[in-house]
Amino acid sequence: MSTSTSEHASPTATTTPALRLVGIHKNFGGVIAIKRFDLEVMPGEIVALVGDNGAGKSTLIKIISGLYQPTEGEIWLNGAQANFRDASDARAKGVEVVYQDLALVPQQPVYMNMFLGRELVKGPLKTLDRKKMAQQTQDLVDSLDVRIPSANATLSDLSGGQRQGVAICRATHWASGLVLLDEPTAALGVAETAKVEETIAKLRERGAAVLIVSHNMEQVFRLADRVAILRRGTQVAVKNVAETTHNELVAMITGLAS
Structure with missing residues (x-):
């Protein structure tokens, strides 16, 4: 039986969760997708x-990111209740999500992807402020140790892991403390996965609250402080990673737990 050896830092001392879900329930017609899900994610x-x-x-991530509205329940961000009309409304309120397919533009430079849809402009003609965008992008990728040639590099010239790192940097830049990651390393090899995990761990150091969907149990034990288990739309448990095991999590996921 495997055991956890998590030595992650404690979350930032605060009484206000970055994300609080209360009684989230989601129906699609007569199909119940989520049954009364409760969770808090703290800064750091x-x-x-x-x-x-x-x-x-994925349904839960789409609810938090505004793609779906819950049938019942409440979403709270940094102590204030939030009701999202759509995904753009959630982004405006500081919720950023990184999907496996990234939603980046390969033909554009890194800095344009960082500011995609939120470009900085200057002067009365409102021309693109490429220099400022490139500098802010370079500062962020340096702070998160995402190793790319430069902020001016064309995205298509980067590796899969580097592109994922850019997507995480973009989410970090625009999020007001909450980053959602939906299987961020599923399409990556071992070496690139390790680098992306380093970037995710740095989000904790910066005080971000991170909710990550992962099918990789070893990754869960490497990265997470706590783990929430879903089975057929029902919340089974929320466990401290340091107080559970690989086998226990698998048993809860599959319904074999006693």
């Missing part, structure tokens, strides 16, 4: 969301 904490295919993980 990484919480993993795990479950088998169809457990409701």
Whole structure:
């Protein structure tokens, strides 16, 4: 039986969660996708969301990011209740999400991807302030130790891991403390996964609250402080990673736990 050896830093001392979900319930017609899900994610904490295919993980991420509205329940951000009309409304309120497919533009330089849809302009003609965008992008990728040739590099010239790092940097730049990651390393090899995990760990150091969907149990134990388990839309448990094991999590995911 494997055991956790987590030595992650404690979350930032605060009484206000960056994210608080209360009684989240989601129906699609007569199908119940999520049943009364409750969770808090604190600043400086990484919480993993795990479950088998169809457990409701992606549905929950889409609710938090404004793509879906919950049938019942409340979403609170930094102590204030939030009601999202759509994904753009959630982004405006500081919720950023990184999906496996990244939603980046390969033909554009890194800095343009960082400011995609939020470009900085200057002067009365409102021309693009490329220099300022490039400098801010370079400062951020340096602070998160994302190793790319430069902020001016064309995205298509980067590796998969570097592109994922850029996507995480973009989310960090625009998020007001909450970053959602939906299987961020599923398409990456071992070496690139390790580098992306380093970037995710640095988000904790910066005080961000991170909710990550992952099917990789070893990754969960490497990164997360706590783990929330879903099975067929039902919340099974929320466990401290340091107080559980790989085998226990698998048993809860599959329904074999006693």
